[in-house]
Amino acid sequence: MGEKKKKIIKTIKVDLDKCNGCRACEVICSAFHATPKYSTNNPARSRIRMIRHPVRDIYVPVYAGEYTPAECMGRDKYIIDGKEYDECGFCRASCPSRDAFKEPDSGLPLKCDMCEDDPPQEKPLCVQWCLNDALIYEEREEEVEEEEKPSDAESGLKALTDKYGLEMIADTFARMAQKS
Amino acid sequence: MRYGETGFNLEIDLTRGNIERVETDPKLTELHLGGLGTNSKILWDRVPPEADPFSPDIPLMFSSGLLGGTPAPGANRTIVTAYSPQTLLMGYSMMGGFFAPELKYAGYDKIILRGKSPNLVYIWIHNNKVEIRDASHLRGKGAVETQEIIRQELNQPNAQVAAIGLAGENRVYTASIEQGRSSCSRLGMGAVMGDKGVKAIAVRGTTDINLARPAEFIELCNDVLKYIKFRNEHPVPNVMTILQGLGSPQEMLHVDEKWHTENFSWGNARSRRKDFWTKEVEDRWKEVQETVRTRLISCYNCPMKCGAIISVPGLSAYMMKCFSKLTYTMAAFVDDIDFGFKIAQRATEYGVDGFSTPQIMAFGFELREAGILSEADFAGCPSDNEGKFYWMLDRIVRREGIGDILADGIHWAAQKIGNGAEAYAHNNIKKHEQLPLKLGMLNPIYFLMYATGEKINITQIEGQFPQAPFATKEEREEFISDWIQCPDDKFKQIVMDWEFRGEHSNPYYPTIDMSVDVVDWQEKMHYIDDALGVCAGLSSFPLKPPYHMHNYPKFISAATGIDMDEDGLTKIYNRNRNLLRAINVRRGLRRADEVPPEDHWKKRFPELETQLLDAYYKFKGWNNNGIPTKETLQALDLGYVAEDLEKRGIYDETAPAEKASA
Numbered sequence: 001m002g003e004k005k006k007k008i009i010k011t012i013k014v015d016l017d018k019c020n021g022c023r024a025c026e027v028i029c030s031a032f033h034a035t036p037k038y039s040t041n042n043p044a045r046s047r048i049r050m051i052r053h054p055v056r057d058i059y060v061p062v063y064a065g066e067y068t069p070a071e072c073m074g075r076d077k078y079i080i081d082g083k084e085y086d087e088c089g090f091c092r093a094s095c096p097s098r099d100a101f102k103e104p105d106s107g108l109p110l111k112c113d114m115c116e117d118d119p120p121q122e123k124p125l126c127v128q129w130c131l132n133d134a135l136i137y138e139e140r141e142e143e144v145e146e147e148e149k150p151s152d153a154e155s156g157l158k159a160l161t162d163k164y165g166l167e168m169i170a171d172t173f174a175r176m177a178q179k180s
Numbered sequence: 181m182r183y184g185e186t187g188f189n190l191e192i193d194l195t196r197g198n199i200e201r202v203e204t205d206p207k208l209t210e211l212h213l214g215g216l217g218t219n220s221k222i223l224w225d226r227v228p229p230e231a232d233p234f235s236p237d238i239p240l241m242f243s244s245g246l247l248g249g250t251p252a253p254g255a256n257r258t259i260v261t262a263y264s265p266q267t268l269l270m271g272y273s274m275m276g277g278f279f280a281p282e283l284k285y286a287g288y289d290k291i292i293l294r295g296k297s298p299n300l301v302y303i304w305i306h307n308n309k310v311e312i313r314d315a316s317h318l319r320g321k322g323a324v325e326t327q328e329i330i331r332q333e334l335n336q337p338n339a340q341v342a343a344i345g346l347a348g349e350n351r352v353y354t355a356s357i358e359q360g361r362s363s364c365s366r367l368g369m370g371a372v373m374g375d376k377g378v379k380a381i382a383v384r385g386t387t388d389i390n391l392a393r394p395a396e397f398i399e400l401c402n403d404v405l406k407y408i409k410f411r412n413e414h415p416v417p418n419v420m421t422i423l424q425g426l427g428s429p430q431e432m433l434h435v436d437e438k439w440h441t442e443n444f445s446w447g448n449a450r451s452r453r454k455d456f457w458t459k460e461v462e463d464r465w466k467e468v469q470e471t472v473r474t475r476l477i478s479c480y481n482c483p484m485k486c487g488a489i490i491s492v493p494g495l496s497a498y499m500m501k502c503f504s505k506l507t508y509t510m511a512a513f514v515d516d517i518d519f520g521f522k523i524a525q526r527a528t529e530y531g532v533d534g535f536s537t538p539q540i541m542a543f544g545f546e547l548r549e550a551g552i553l554s555e556a557d558f559a560g561c562p563s564d565n566e567g568k569f570y571w572m573l574d575r576i577v578r579r580e581g582i583g584d585i586l587a588d589g590i591h592w593a594a595q596k597i598g599n600g601a602e603a604y605a606h607n608n609i610k611k612h613e614q615l616p617l618k619l620g621m622l623n624p625i626y627f628l629m630y631a632t633g634e635k636i637n638i639t640q641i642e643g644q645f646p647q648a649p650f651a652t653k654e655e656r657e658e659f660i661s662d663w664i665q666c667p668d669d670k671f672k673q674i675v676m677d678w679e680f681r682g683e684h685s686n687p688y689y690p691t692i693d694m695s696v697d698v699v700d701w702q703e704k705m706h707y708i709d710d711a712l713g714v715c716a717g718l719s720s721f722p723l724k725p726p727y728h729m730h731n732y733p734k735f736i737s738a739a740t741g742i743d744m745d746e747d748g749l750t751k752i753y754n755r756n757r758n759l760l761r762a763i764n765v766r767r768g769l770r771r772a773d774e775v776p777p778e779d780h781w782k783k784r785f786p787e788l789e790t791q792l793l794d795a796y797y798k799f800k801g802w803n804n805n806g807i808p809t810k811e812t813l814q815a816l817d818l819g820y821v822a823e824d825l826e827k828r829g830i831y832d833e834t835a836p837a838e839k840a841s842a
Binding site for chain 1: 249250251253278285324328337360361385386387388389390391394395397398405408409412474475476477478479480481482483485489491496497498499
């Protein structure tokens with residue numbers, strides 16, 4: 001058991017009822033993450049996306065989360081207040097089933113980083129640019145157990161182990177070690 | 181690398197099916213900025229003035245503005261130009277929404293459509309890949325419906341689609357181009373698109389727009405957002421509710437329509453109903469609007485919510501903005517706003533201008549009452565006010581029977597019908613239907629804007645200067661105390677001295693020279709907005725907007741790297757203003773055409789009005805016939821325009837006023 005530790009959890013509360021669908025969040029996100037900063041803008045590079053279907057009154061800003069190499073088996077639908085939403089309409093994954101959350105030229109996955117900056121931004125830029133308060137930034141403190149952070153090599157190896165099994169990885173490692 | 185703009189236009193020859201991506205000359209950006217400015221330049225250069233509005237030679241252009249798609253809030257306007265089939269002059273009509281930014285991200289500043297397609301087609305632009313696709317399955321489909329069908333068949337939920345409905349296909353002169361919550365309604369651009377055989381343009385773009393001085397630019401954007409927030413929290417006091425805020429009139433938000441229903445005219449811009457707004461009406465209208473309005477919505481990158489999704493039970497949802505909830509209702513003399521939301525659904529799918537079309541219908545019924553049109557013309561028409569309007573809308577859009585004649589708009593219909601019908605065409609400027617507003621005392625500023633505005637649309641020429649005096653000295657002082665937009669203290673003085681009554685009141689105050697000055701400022705802001713693609717609702721239209729003469733040059737410099745200051749921007753405005761005027765002069769526009777509707781004000785002052793026009797032309801550097809002089813044009817690097825006007829003998833004509841005084 002690790003030691004208990006206080007941690008700040010950064011949260012963006014999304015109020016779908018307040019969203020007016022203007023996509024300012026996409027504009028400023030893509031500009032902020034350009035190199036040099038703000039030098040270009042292109043919503044296709046944004047780490048937040050408006051899933052938007054005006055005639056069906058669907059307005060859902062979604063943040064880019066983890067990359068996943070596989071599509072979901074099923075694509076469920078949710079009906080909320082009489083409106084039908086695709087499950088993808090809430091999903092944060094950068095996945096093969098859609099073009100959201102991938103760099104348009106390289107296809108590399110994108111992920112929201114809450115606008116990490118030096119000096120730090122007061123709030124993520126999308127929140128700052130949302131004058132209708134559909135996006136509200138909140139910080140809360142949580143007690144978490146301190147974990148030792150695995151190294152990059154360790155987590156890479158863990159992923160391979162999950163996929164191929166420990167035995168195969170061990171065999172492969174032994175074979176590679178012999179060759180070199 | 182180009183900054184702000186993409187530096188490429190998409191040129192499509194519909195006759196031959198040829199598609200080209202053409203690099204533009206950066207020098208033209210320095211001279212005209214973009215949007216309306218460069219559209220005018222292309223129109224001047226390419227099209228002989230004699231061409232019919234439906235000639236295949238005339239390019240129909242969809243343009244973004246210079247700032248379109250950059251992070252500048254509200255820089256989302258699409259400027260559509262051609263010759264108007266109705267006015268026969270250059271028609272420019274604009275829409276907000278999401279189209280122009282998407283076009284920029286696809287890598288183009290403009291789409292230029294030439295020729296005519298032999299079959300109905302739609303155009304699909306996906307970055308570098310551009311296709312002309314068959315649209316025969318979309319014939320007769322609604323303008324909103326079409327957008328959805330195309331997105332689905334392309335499997336491109338993020339594509340932006342601008343489409344025409346049946347009205348555009350049938351070349352109805354008031355046909356609009358619809359796109360999301362926005363539409364390009366005025367001056368018949370939808371008819372030109374239909375004539376070219378183009379049902380829709382779909383665009384999806386995923387490339388970058390570059391900024392020359394990014395940090396500086398974003399700082400300016402942050403200031404604009406901060407100011408919008410401030411203005412939303414601080415409405416301008418001591419003016420009517422509708423004038424207090426930013427954006428286009430907040431008609432989707434507000435349910436209180438006392439002012440419009442009692443002050444605007446009903447029917448064919450005829451009668452005022454001074455006691456219309458009863459408690460009963462108020463309750464009913466509030467209930468209806470709050471029931472059908474699903475959500476208030478915005479255009480691209482703008483926090484204002486000028487539009488709404490409207491879902492009337494039993495009808496497919498559509499989007500609405502501004503004043504069209506009232507136009508059909510009031511033109512048809514229907515007391516229930518429920519009708520307005522229902523008929524607007526059909527009208528939006530047909531794709532017609534919500535300002536002109538209801539008036540055309542009211543005009544038709546007035547001619548019937550007057551016995552100028554016969555009962556035979558109305559065979560099958562229901563007798564109730566609502567039914568009559570649905571019936572007439574169908575006839576006009578399908579160009580059936582009397583509808584075929586009315587589909588050309590009030591001016592041309594009156595000409596064709598004859599028999600005294602011309603007298604009923606009383607609310608036009610330059611052959612185009614106007615807002616049904618009738619007032620008492622002539623306002624010299626508005627007289628000039630109505631008479632001379634090239635946009636030919638009363639609602640789009642309002643501005644940053646108050647529409648009426650303030651009642652007290654304290655109110656005036658309060659107004660000017662934080663008027664950061666004001667380009668010169670002389671305008672503050674006018675506000676301070678302007679009174680409701682007495683020596684310093686309309687029509688003789690603001691004085692002639694002051695009026696000309698104010699109008700020039702208002703026009704300037706509009707021409708800059710229309711070149712930059714920024715919504716007038718954040719700039720030239722409301723009081724105390726976030727964009728103004730002091731920060732615009734900085735925006736342009738930071739976006740493009742072009743050195744710009746207020747003088748430089750003023751020169752570009754003058755160049756664009758004069759070029760557009762010259763295009764229309766070449767099309768036959770003269771002083772005699774610059775007349776507001778006769779009955780717009782009850783009290784008219786012919787002598788003063790003549791002096792106002794004289795002074796305005798003089799200020800502009802135009803001759804007394806409203807034509808830019810050679811010297812004026814040469815000073816604006818438009819010597820080639822002067823040469824052309826001279827060659828055509830336009831400078832040899834005598835102005836009517838000169839004739840009269842001779």
